[in-house]
Structure formats: C-alpha cells, structure tokens
C-alpha cells in the first residue's frame with residue numbers, strides 16, 4: 582500500500598455538536614492557553630515580532646485552536662486544514678463565529694497524499710500540528726517534517742504538540758495506557774519518541790530548536806531549518 586492509499590481514519594476527539602455546526606472538544610479547550618503561550622515563546626525565540634506571518638495548521642480538528650490562535654496572533658494569517666469533511670465543516674463554523682480577517686477558509690490537506698505541499702502557495706513562517714503525530718501512522722510524521730523542509734521560509738519554525746515519549750521516558754503511566762489504547766485502535770498509531778522524531782527531522786534538513794514540557798504530561802517540539 583502506498584502512502585496515498587492509506588484510508589482516512591476518524592479522529593479521536595470526543596465532541597458534542599455546538600452552535601452553528603461548531604464541534605467542541607473539551608481537551609482542545611483545556612490545552613489552548615498553554616499551547617498559545619508555548620507558541621508565542623517559540624515565535625519570539627525565532628525572532629518573530631509583530632510582523633505579518635503566514636501559518637499553516639495541519640489537522641485543525643474542530644477548529645477551536647485555529648480560532649484561538651488567530652485571535653491570539655493578529656499578525657499571523659492563519660490557514661487551517663484537515664482531511665475530515667466533518668472537521669472542515671466545524672472549522673468553517675468556528676471561523677464564521679470568530680469573524681477574524683486573519684483566519685482563512687479551511688482547506689483539505691491529507692499528509693499521506695504525495696505532493697500535498699503543492700496546494701500551499703507561499704513559503705510559510707509557521708507550521709503547526711496539534712495532537713496529530715500519535716493519532717496517525719509514522720508516515721504522517723515523516724510527511725509533516727518533509728513538508729516543513731519544503732514550505733518553511735528562512736527563519737520559519739514548525740511546532741508539534743501531543744503525547745510523546747521523551748527520549749525513552751514514558752513520562753506517565755497514563756501516557757503509556759493512552760498509547761496502548763491508540764495502538765489497539767490502529768497498530769500504526771502511537772506515541773512517538775522525541776529521539777526518533779529528532780533523528781527524522783535531521784534527516785529532513787531540520788533541527789530541533791526546543792522540546793517543551795507541557796501540562797498534562799504533553800510535550801511540544803519546535804523545529805527550524807538547518808543552517
């Protein structure tokens with residue numbers, strides 16, 4: 582089976598339909614503020630101030646994060662995306678509700694499709710994927726990193742967040758149990774080890790600029806272009 586043949590999987594967010602088609606994931610609500618804070622720090626560390634930036638979010642899910650990010654970073658033109666039609670409709674509903682001029686219409690992107698990067702016109706300053714790498718096959722991690730290398734402008738960064746094994750350390754028993762439940766749903770899913778992701782990033786011409794310990798046993802990784 583080639584990467585492009587991989588069937589789409591339903592995502593694991595337990596959501597309830599919100600007003601106007603907005604889906605609501607309680608976890609997205611909970612982790613929003615710390616992620617905004619970590620992203621702001623990563624952008625500042627990369628030397629990005631209030632100048633206009635272009636961001637692509639992969640796997641935007643309900644669209645809650647996209648609306649929050651666009652509100653928190655008014656200088657960033659935020660492009661949300663997902664593979665799932667239900668998610669795309671929810672992102673559009675969150676966008677309509679937010680009424681923010683820097684939040685673009687969601688686009689369909691599947692990281693298992695070859696050449697998915699060709700749909701993205703301009704070089705990017707920021708690429709983001711929240712809770713994607715452990716709920717997708719390893720090829721998605723590889724594709725995200727290859728996409729970052731292809732799409733980031735000099736000085737740009739990529740940011741991922743989720744349940745990681747930190748260099749061989751499971752971090753918590755609950756992360757290990759979560760990993761088991763993911764693999765029982767799909768053996769190709771599961772928590773990634775930051776060491777493996779780092780090695781893969783280097784293979785794709787990226788460096789890991791930061792590994793951030795996040796609340797609730799989560800981890801964020803920040804990548805930049807080598808050199």
Ligand SMILES: C[S@@+](CC[C@H](N)C(=O)[O-])C[C@H]1O[C@@H](n2cnc3c(N)ncnc32)[C@H](O)[C@@H]1O
Nearest residue numbers: 592609640641642664665690691692693711712
């Ligand atoms: C657990 S959800 C995370 C959603 C959101 N980022 C959040 O944290 O609330 C995983 C998302 O990844 C998307 N996804 C799964 N496989 C994908 C792929 N191959 N390409 C792009 N998105 C994918 C799913 O549709 C889903 O919206």
